[in-house]
Amino acid sequence: MCWWSRTSPGWSKIGPGYYFLPPQIWAWAGFRKYFIKKWVDQVISVFPFEYRFYKKVGIETFYFKNPLLSHLKSYRRRDFRCRIGLMPGSRFDQIKRNLVVMRKLIKEFYKFKNNIEFCLILYDRVDSLKVQIPAQIKVITQNRYQAMKDCDLLIISSGTASLEARIMSIPQIFVHRPAVFDYYFFRRFIRIKEYNLANLYFNNRDVPAYISPDSNYLSEKLFNHIQDILPSLGLKW
Missing domain, CATH: 3.40.50.2000 (Glycogen Phosphorylase B;)
Structure with a gap:
């Protein structure tokens, strides 16, 4: 979460900034990394490859293990029709x-x-x-x-x-x-x-x-x- 205040002529940040589920700059529009570096203190990613990418470009990143992993693995098949x-x-x-x-x-x-x-x-x-x-x-x-x-x-x-x-x-x-x-x-x-x-x-x-x-x-x-x-x-x- 980030907090910004309106100042002339633009915006200024008034607190630590965290970006959960960040933009897919690893796929396209890589220039957005400069905005993230300037305004975000830490990125929180649920994808290992995304975590590695953000670390590689010099952005502080925390890997949050996807909670779906254990939940989805608990399902068992009930209907065996083709x-x-x-x-x-x-x-x-x-x-x-x-x-x-x-x-x-x-x-x-x-x-x-x-x-x-x-x-x-x-x-x-x-x-x-x-x-x-x-x-x-x-x-x-x-x-x-x-x-x-x-x-x-x-x-x-x-x-x-x-x-x-x-x-x-x-x-x-x-x-x-x-x-x-x-x-x-x-x-x-x-x-x-x-x-x-x-x-x-x-x-x-x-x-x-x-x-x-x-x-x-x-x-x-x-x-x-x-x-x-x-x-x-x-x-x-």
């Missing part, structure tokens, strides 16, 4: 774009196999959004973590959900369909080559990731990848 969970994100525009990919995947999937259940796992706050959902897809908005644990595989479009699934040891594929402008414009300013939060957190590339504005490309990649890994999940093709 199930693939779809998690298209939390924001409406994100859900809308990624669901296009997931609908194409399901349509192609059911041409060959129909004994696996698909469920759509949404955040509670997006339950009322008017999103086109295939009739055969079960929608889950309650007990999200248990719903995730009850899946054989998760198709995830959210970095936070991907990290949660990784902590819970649930097989997953990360897929994200950004807007065309965002994909080609902002990628020039991104400093990192790894976009998946789970891979960044654990410093590996265990989670396969597909990112493209092309829905046909993504659905094809997903279909082929799922087809390849089904036997390892104990599911027959």
Whole structure:
């Protein structure tokens, strides 16, 4: 927490400043480190890689172990039906774009196999959004973590959900369909080559990731990848 007072011609700090969950300067807009150095006494981070980055650029940083770690590891699977969970994100525009990919995947999937259940796992706050959902897809908005644990595989479009699934040891594929402008414009300013939060957190590339504005490309990649890994999940093709 920081306190500032208004003075002429600008602002001055009147107390120690702490920044909990700081900006992602390790990913883009690195110039913000100068503002943080000037106005913040200590950064508090819940990500090990972020902690290391801030220390490296000379900013006093404290690592606060993510409280979700022990909580998420306590979940046990209860429903053992063959199930693939779809998690298209939390924001409406994100859900809308990624669901296009997931609908194409399901349509192609059911041409060959129909004994696996698909469920759509949404955040509670997006339950009322008017999103086109295939009739055969079960929608889950309650007990999200248990719903995730009850899946054989998760198709995830959210970095936070991907990290949660990784902590819970649930097989997953990360897929994200950004807007065309965002994909080609902002990628020039991104400093990192790894976009998946789970891979960044654990410093590996265990989670396969597909990112493209092309829905046909993504659905094809997903279909082929799922087809390849089904036997390892104990599911027959």
